[in-house]
Amino acid sequence: xxxxxxxxxxxxxxxxxxxxxxxxxxxxxRILANAPAHQKDAALIAAARELRRQTAALLAxxxxxxxxxxxxxxxxxxxxxxTLTDNxxxxxxxxxxxxAALHDPVGRxxxxxxxxxxxxxxxxxxxLGVIGVIFExxxxxxxxxxxxxxxxxxxxxxxxxxxSFRTSSVIAEAMRAGLLAVGLPEDAIKLVPTRDREAVGLMxxxxxxxxDVIVPRGGKSLVARVQSEARVPVFAHLEGICHVYVHTxxxxxxxxxxxLNAKLRRTGVCGSAETLLIDKAVAQTHVKPLVLxxxxxxxxxxxxxxxxxxxxxxxxxxxxxxxxEYLDAIIAVKVVDDLDAAIDHIERFGSHxxxxxxxxxxxxxxxxxxxxxxxxVLHNASTQFADGGEFGFGAEIGIATGRMxxxxxxxxxxxxxFKYRVHGSGQTRA
Amino acid sequence: xxxxxxxxxxxxxxxxxxxxxxxxxxxxxRILANAPAHQKDAALIAAARELRRQTAALLAxxxxxxxxxxxxxxxxxxxxxxTLTDNxxxxxxxxxxxxAALHDPVGRxxxxxxxxxxxxxxxxxxxLGVIGVIFExxxxxxxxxxxxxxxxxxxxxxxxxxxSFRTSSVIAEAMRAGLLAVGLPEDAIKLVPTRDREAVGLMxxxxxxxxDVIVPRGGKSLVARVQSEARVPVFAHLEGICHVYVHTxxxxxxxxxxxLNAKLRRTGVCGSAETLLIDKAVAQTHVKPLVLxxxxxxxxxxxxxxxxxxxxxxxxxxxxxxxxEYLDAIIAVKVVDDLDAAIDHIERFGSHxxxxxxxxxxxxxxxxxxxxxxxxVLHNASTQFADGGEFGFGAEIGIATGRMxxxxxxxxxxxxxFKYRVHGSGQTRA
Numbered sequence: 001x002x003x004x005x006x007x008x009x010x011x012x013x014x015x016x017x018x019x020x021x022x023x024x025x026x027x028x029x030r031i032l033a034n035a036p037a038h039q040k041d042a043a044l045i046a047a048a049r050e051l052r053r054q055t056a057a058l059l060a061x062x063x064x065x066x067x068x069x070x071x072x073x074x075x076x077x078x079x080x081x082x083t084l085t086d087n088x089x090x091x092x093x094x095x096x097x098x099x100a101a102l103h104d105p106v107g108r109x110x111x112x113x114x115x116x117x118x119x120x121x122x123x124x125x126x127x128l129g130v131i132g133v134i135f136e137x138x139x140x141x142x143x144x145x146x147x148x149x150x151x152x153x154x155x156x157x158x159x160x161x162x163x164s165f166r167t168s169s170v171i172a173e174a175m176r177a178g179l180l181a182v183g184l185p186e187d188a189i190k191l192v193p194t195r196d197r198e199a200v201g202l203m204x205x206x207x208x209x210x211x212d213v214i215v216p217r218g219g220k221s222l223v224a225r226v227q228s229e230a231r232v233p234v235f236a237h238l239e240g241i242c243h244v245y246v247h248t249x250x251x252x253x254x255x256x257x258x259x260l261n262a263k264l265r266r267t268g269v270c271g272s273a274e275t276l277l278i279d280k281a282v283a284q285t286h287v288k289p290l291v292l293x294x295x296x297x298x299x300x301x302x303x304x305x306x307x308x309x310x311x312x313x314x315x316x317x318x319x320x321x322x323x324x325e326y327l328d329a330i331i332a333v334k335v336v337d338d339l340d341a342a343i344d345h346i347e348r349f350g351s352h353x354x355x356x357x358x359x360x361x362x363x364x365x366x367x368x369x370x371x372x373x374x375x376x377v378l379h380n381a382s383t384q385f386a387d388g389g390e391f392g393f394g395a396e397i398g399i400a401t402g403r404m405x406x407x408x409x410x411x412x413x414x415x416x417x418f419k420y421r422v423h424g425s426g427q428t429r430a
Numbered sequence: 431x432x433x434x435x436x437x438x439x440x441x442x443x444x445x446x447x448x449x450x451x452x453x454x455x456x457x458x459x460r461i462l463a464n465a466p467a468h469q470k471d472a473a474l475i476a477a478a479r480e481l482r483r484q485t486a487a488l489l490a491x492x493x494x495x496x497x498x499x500x501x502x503x504x505x506x507x508x509x510x511x512x513t514l515t516d517n518x519x520x521x522x523x524x525x526x527x528x529x530a531a532l533h534d535p536v537g538r539x540x541x542x543x544x545x546x547x548x549x550x551x552x553x554x555x556x557x558l559g560v561i562g563v564i565f566e567x568x569x570x571x572x573x574x575x576x577x578x579x580x581x582x583x584x585x586x587x588x589x590x591x592x593x594s595f596r597t598s599s600v601i602a603e604a605m606r607a608g609l610l611a612v613g614l615p616e617d618a619i620k621l622v623p624t625r626d627r628e629a630v631g632l633m634x635x636x637x638x639x640x641x642d643v644i645v646p647r648g649g650k651s652l653v654a655r656v657q658s659e660a661r662v663p664v665f666a667h668l669e670g671i672c673h674v675y676v677h678t679x680x681x682x683x684x685x686x687x688x689x690l691n692a693k694l695r696r697t698g699v700c701g702s703a704e705t706l707l708i709d710k711a712v713a714q715t716h717v718k719p720l721v722l723x724x725x726x727x728x729x730x731x732x733x734x735x736x737x738x739x740x741x742x743x744x745x746x747x748x749x750x751x752x753x754x755e756y757l758d759a760i761i762a763v764k765v766v767d768d769l770d771a772a773i774d775h776i777e778r779f780g781s782h783x784x785x786x787x788x789x790x791x792x793x794x795x796x797x798x799x800x801x802x803x804x805x806x807v808l809h810n811a812s813t814q815f816a817d818g819g820e821f822g823f824g825a826e827i828g829i830a831t832g833r834m835x836x837x838x839x840x841x842x843x844x845x846x847x848f849k850y851r852v853h854g855s856g857q858t859r860a
Binding site: 387 | 690837
């Protein structure tokens, strides 16, 4: 029988509860680290089955969460993200099955060589350990993140936003049922069983070394808090101020097509373009058609003097616009002197996330891709490809802009570490 | 002319001085990131030449450091590590040249694939950025660490122990002269120009995001402080409590040979074995010869009851011995029930550094290598191979036991991150 978690700490202090969760997660991670791929995949398939079986319970829990949220005045996109339907539950279950179908990221031989003394070295992928995931309104993160962690042999400690607490609890129990069904420790996926906000602080402190990395999933204020307070590594991006640079040798039709897609395909994703840089040498021919195409599609355009000159609907861009992630149908447009100026602008105002150059000049493209210090740099393609699925990773737990360990889309392979396995025949060191 | 840095902050506050160093290092790192391999190598060769040319200045600075240290009562191994000689200066210069001769770790294509829409993806190695190195008495770290960072396209901010401050300053100026000689920014290698201990705290706080990773080089108290206070990632190991497990199917002669080497080749290195675990099934035949061999070589043996029974010179091991890094000719010996018990002991008392199994049984070896969660796991080989040079990395900046980014010996390849370069022909996302 599926237990629907109630919010309780069983008489324990929050500190004690969280410390215990950390220890249990570490113990579960040890077992999961050596679980064979078929067992992890079977757990995921059993979890998907359980998610479908619990559709009624999920919808009931979700109605309670929604009622509370509406009472608190929550509305719009936030409320939509919180909402479950039959179709969304099916999509959640299907996503878990899709993760089961991915390759096993653990145990891959990443490198192999033999030294003159006969020692054979292998660098082999291993799980990271225990991953803390802190998220906001989307209850599906419980399944997605839990499944990605399980697939990569990691234990997951999940902290749901208080608005989705009941829904997330039911999802977490289904995931744990999947683990139990195949004989894996259910502690490998655990939702923090309380809305107490102090729990987040305890996770960020690392639970006595029992959390190896934190992944925040949510808005900028959540990510900023996690990045500023966490005492453990964080896989995240604070914002995606993505640029498209239209170079001297850009094909105008391609530039228009890519810019419209980069800005407007979806405006609320981190890979959407926020600033368009146009090379001075093609300003005469390229600025107007690009700006008109954007305006025609309903995009607000804020520009420098050269951009404002082409259409009266362009409003002036102020200094703050160059470092603003609009996440909306607004774009800042600037004419830059040359490739160097474009790269300098991106370095100064960008967020090291995703940038694209449009050009037919291979050496200009090469220079841009080499010198722009972002996780993802593209040539003649939309910034909206900044997505683990589009990379072929199958699924991602997020996109990271830090330089340590994971950078860009964080898929199952990025949720692993490695060890060195050394095979000898009695070698001693001279 | 080579400036010998004096300890001064030029009238600036320490905060201002350090913040300025961080900004300059970041600017230098941007340039270094795109410097071609031949230019970086030429800088290293010029630095080696300058080190040799400055032999007299180095020895003079070193005499002043030594005099101060002796006055403060410093002696023994610490004083020895501080000491420079003609031969040691030559060795430092040679080590810098050896690093120049390594492959370029930047710009390697780590993976490459094409998606059905024609987008071609490359994962390419990039420098990490700015590396902070905090070290104690060995002035050669200024050259070694500076050279490894330069080779990997990173800027280095170096903090010397106060005892080696003058010597390290001269070395740092020689490294900077090498950079200048080839037109690279000298800010790419910078020694903190003050002994003020507050400088360490400012580095650990990350200098406003201008330090990407900290590498401590020194004793346990330094590493512990860095690990506990750093707000940026750290590549380090706190201790190396390394184990050798003599399995049921161990060849006795090989076991004796490997154990003697693992413990006694050098006792002060992190890869030296501190605990010997012997399988109960071979206790009758293997414990006595192993213990006698160790005793004969002058190693103190602390053992459990079964070990004490074989020779009266074995003293009792207490609980603390299992988690002690002796760094001396002392070993703790325990008879364990089986492979599982050995792995559990290592998990409970070890430091995730380096462990070895001695066995002729391939499946036992496979289980040990898979299940022991250490950076380096060996089969039939000495734990003293835990060294970047022995791995074929050419040189290492240290050994890491964390699971993030770098694990095991940290060579030039581990001092890089990566970016995704995506090559398109006008693709937009559906």
